[in-house]
Amino acid sequence: MKRIRSLAAVAVLSIVILFLIASHAGTPVLYNPESDAVTPYHTNPAALEKVSGDNAERLLPIMSDLLNTPGTLVLNLKYNDLDLASKDLAKYRELTRSIDNLVINLDMSGTEVEQFQKMNQKNLQILSELFNETSRFEELRTLEIRYKDENDPAILTSITYEGQSLRNRVRQLYNEYQLQEEPLVEVSSDFELNTTHYEESQTDFAEIVRTVEQVQTQRTNELQSLPGSASNHGTLGISVTPSEGIYNTVLMISGLYSGADTGHTQVEIFIDSEKEAEIITDLNGYYQYSYTLRDMPEGLHTLFAVAETSVYSDITGFNVKPLDTKLTLLPPERSGGKYICSGSFTGVSGEPLTNTALQVVTDKKIRINAVTDGKGNYSAPVALTPGIHTIQAVFQNRLLPLSPAESEIYTINVTRSTELLTPDGSSDTDPVTLLIVVVIIGASVAASVFYLRRRKGLQDRRTTRIPETRDTSDTGRDSSAPAAAGDEESRDAPLPAFEDQENALDIFEHLKTHDFMAAAHGLFVTLRNNISVRLSLEHSESLTPRELCTKSRDFSFYSNLKRFIRRYEIVRYSGTLPSADDRDELGSAFSATSGDLEDEHEKSG
Amino acid sequence: MMKKRIAVLALIIWLVLIIAFMVLARTLDLEIFFVLWLIGILIIIELVSDASSVPGYLRYLRYVIAAGVIIFGAIVALKIMEILNR
Structure with a gap:
């Protein structure tokens, strides 16, 4: 009776333990520091220890280097030493990459370090562009000398107009770089970092802009005073309405060609010194072209036209203003083994922004590209491993006149069961994976059968060769x-x-x-x-x-x-x-x- | 009878060691615990089982181990699916 009771107690206890274990089978990691946080606002510092040790010590020197490098880079650009500037830019890019990795590893999202990192990313973009524009401006100087000798007013006009476009761009970059100064110096002072070199880079940048403007003004004056600049073939007018716009604004570019042969003359339209269109004038020499503001950064842009008879119009321009945007993300839905992240990307007033690339970011690290459709909607499949993840849609593109936007953040807890099975419980993995799983389970079943047989065989072998005797006393x-x-x-x-x-x-x-x-x-x-x-x-x-x-x-x-x-x-x-x-x-x-x-x-x- | 006690004691020590190291590593993982238990019990049974006889308390344990091997296979399969799904 006592034995039966104790056996029953053991059986009940075993069932309770098995039930407790089974309830955790989906997420077998019962505890680790990473999963310790019960709210998004709490992080167990123990989880950071593994990565923070050496990395935290590296942070301040990298930040200091990031503040110093723009100083030498801009100084080299100021003195037109493009080789050294190129090396500085490569170093700056490498340092920016290092701090990006550190911010991820140290999980410093939302901290001042992340602000510093983002401002540096923008500085890198500005300075990379400045490097390109300055290089091109130097090339124009060389070309200008060459064509001055050849006395070719058409080419010199083209050079002058391109120079004008570059001047606008450099000025725009300087404005952006200036806006960065105050917040970056403020953040850096919190870390007691020396910002002298960075502040000097602002002064040097201003000098570069001044130099470019001086050269460009001089070039324009020289063009006007150049003998033979007034073409014998006629004149070409150009105008643009409206003179400023936002994303998707349609600009009307028009003008009149007057000369010896005005009808059916081919006119090329250049925006920022790049050929945008070729159009034919009507019988009266009038031409018109509608241009939609899309793939261009905000700021001033140059515009001019050239007739086939090498007659240049005056240079004009238009201003592109940034459009405030709104990015939404719907709660991610599980489908086909992945989470489908979808939403819409619109202007603040609700107009859809079509064919625009944006990114879905998981855990602030992995970025998946998505493109909006004709209605401004987007959708991207995201594969998630078991654990807690954050998902957010992000738009940032300095080459478009659209302000950066971020959607709300969703936190998803992916358990193993949800990762492997669809909501209806059916497996949705591909056949090869399924085959591998079947093979492994089959092998384990075969192994257990082999184990059972082997142990049985051992017992059999141990009990074989013990024959029965007729000895009736030996009945044990x-x-x-x-x-x-x-x-x-x-x-x-x-x-x-x-x-x-x-x-x-x-x-x-x-x-x-x-x-x-x-x-x-x-x-x-x-x-x-x-x-x-x-x-x-x-x-x-x-x-x-x-x-x-x-x-x-x-x-x-x-x-x-x-x-x-x-x-x-x-x-x-x-x-x-x-x-x-x-x-x-x-x-x-x-x-x-x-x-x-x-x-x-x-x-x- | 002595062997039985030694086997139980060895298994308990082994499991306590596993838990202790898991606590030190600040990670309590049922899968790892299960796999290490299986390894431990396999070794103990091989050492305890006699060359000439199989005690009663070991006779039915082989079915538990066979079930453990199947669960181990399932864990491996899940891990592979997890890696392939990344």
């Missing part, structure tokens, strides 16, 4: 043992009874060549019966060889019995066939023990 454990496998002769032959010691030895001699196991067992049973009678032992059938030996410890036949039992165990349990000497030794040990038993009996009698 051994009587249930199967007959020796493959030993047909011993199975068929009738086993003799070991009635007395003489008889037992005869039978042993007879059997030992055919079935030694059975013969040895017969001797043991004979001895066990005799000793049990002599010592009045109860339940003699259940005595093991060692138990028999222990019980005979105080008698004179003990030493010979021990000798017999030692050999008997080897023969009986090792499963190997003993040598001829061992067989004889077993027989002699039996005889000696029997002799001692007789003597013991006579003494007591």
Whole structure:
């Protein structure tokens, strides 16, 4: 009764434990510092220790370098040393990449370090562009000298106009760079960083702008005073309405060509010195072209036209203002093994922004590109591993006149079960993965079956070759043992009874060549019966060889019995066939023990 | 009987060691715990089981181990799916 109770208690306890374990099977990581945060506002500092150790020490020197490098870069641009400037720019790019990685590794999102990193990214973009514009401006200077010598007013006009475009761009860049100064210096002072070089770079940048403007003004004046600049082929007018706009605004560019042959003249329109369109004037020399503001950064842009007769229009321009945008992200939905992130990208007044590239960012690290469709909607599949993730849609493109936008952030807890199964519970993995899984599970099932069979085989092997004897007294454990496998002769032959010691030895001699196991067992049973009678032992059938030996410890036949039992165990349990000497030794040990038993009996009698 | 006690004691020590190291590493993972338990029990059974006889308390444990091997295969399969889904 007591045993049943304890078994029931163990069973109930086991079921409770199994239930508790099963409830955590979906997310087997019960605890780790990363999963410790119960709210997004709490981070276990222990989780940061692994990465923060060396990295935190590297942070301040990198920040200091990031403040110093623009100083030398802009200084080299000021002195037109483009080779050194190129090296500085590469170094600046490398440092920016380092701080990007550190901000991710140290999980410093939302901190001043992240602000510093973002401002540096923008500075890098501005300075990269400044490098390109300055290089092109230098090229124009070389071309200008060459074509001045050749006295080619058409080319010089083209150079001047392109220079004008570059001047606008450099000025625009300077304005952006200036806006960065105050917040960056403020953040840097919080870290007690020296900003002298960075502030000097602002001054040098201003000097670059001044130099470019001086050169460009001089170039324009020289063009106007150039003999033969007024073309003999006529004049070309140009105007643009409206003169400023935002994203998707349609500008009307028009003008009149007057000259000797005004009708059906080809006119090329250049925006920022790049050819935008070729149009043909009407019979009166009038041309018109509508241009939609899309793929261009905010700021001033130059515009001019050239007739096929190399007649240049005056240079004019238009201003592009940034459009405030709104980016939404719907709650991500699970589909096809991934999370579908969709939403819309519009202007503040709701007009859709079509064919625009944006990014879906998971955990502030991995970026997946998405493009808006004709209605301003976008959709991107995101693969997530088990754990807690954040998802956000982000738009930032300085080359478009659209203000940066970020959607709301969603936090998703991906458990293993949700990762591997669809909501309806069906597996949605590809066939190859499924095949691999089936193979692995099949292999594990085969391994467990093999294990079971192997252990069963071991038991079988251990219990084989223990033949049944006709000894009716030996009905204990051994009587249930199967007959020796493959030993047909011993199975068929009738086993003799070991009635007395003489008889037992005869039978042993007879059997030992055919079935030694059975013969040895017969001797043991004979001895066990005799000793049990002599010592009045109860339940003699259940005595093991060692138990028999222990019980005979105080008698004179003990030493010979021990000798017999030692050999008997080897023969009986090792499963190997003993040598001829061992067989004889077993027989002699039996005889000696029997002799001692007789003597013991006579003494007591 | 002695062997049985030693086996139980060895298994308990092994499991306590695993838990202790998991606590030190600040990560409690059921999967790792299960796999290490399986390894431990396999080794202990191989050491405890006699060359000549199989005690009663070990006879049915082999079914538990066989089930453990299948669960181990399932864990491996899940891990592979997890890696392939990345």
